């Protein structure tokens with residue numbers, strides 16, 4: 001399972017990329033506005049330069065034609081940009097049109113197997129299954145990831161499954177076991193993934209023991 005960072009914070013992206021394990025980034029309008037970033041194009045271009053892989057940027061208009069027009073424009077901003085299109089009826093039409101133009105699409109706000117299947121049939125490169133938001137309303141968000149992975153595998157669909165709306169490290173564990181191709185994680189969760197108190201205690205103990213012997 002590959003790891004994407006789910007953020008529009010350039011410092012966090014730089015830090016994550018430095019670790020050598022971040023292979024992409026997903027943003028959304030809420031994440032962009034959280035950073036107080038007004039120049040959408042400049043921000044996305046800056047992120048695309050830092051990241052050695054796909055960077056998802058979402059359309060921020062409604063309707064088939066406006067979405068197609070905006071997506072075509074965003075697609076010119078960088079060679080590694082991926083356009084996020086919502087899993088709606090209009091979105092499906094947009095995905096079908098753009099995928100034929102070789103524009104990479106991440107079908108976002110995916111909350112059902114049917115939405116994911118239709119997105120794949122329309123030619124989406126990725127579908128983002130929103131785990132945390134399903135958990136929030138009393139569903140098992142990861143069950144959906146599992147189902148999408150199984151069905152895509154069964155029908156040999158090449159669309160990759162992104163486990164999105166990840167809230168804690170255990171989500172990443174379950175997403176990996178479910179066979180998600182990618183988990184897109186907030187920076188805080190990425191940091192939590194590497195941390196373990198026994199590792200810290202072990203390092204402290206090893207160094208202390210080494211000090212003792214090396215000072216003899």
Ligand code: E4P
Pocket residue numbers: 006026027028108128130132133164165166184
């Ligand atoms: C995915 O691409 C979305 O940006 C993100 O995972 C949404 O997460 P949230 O439900 O925590 O807002």
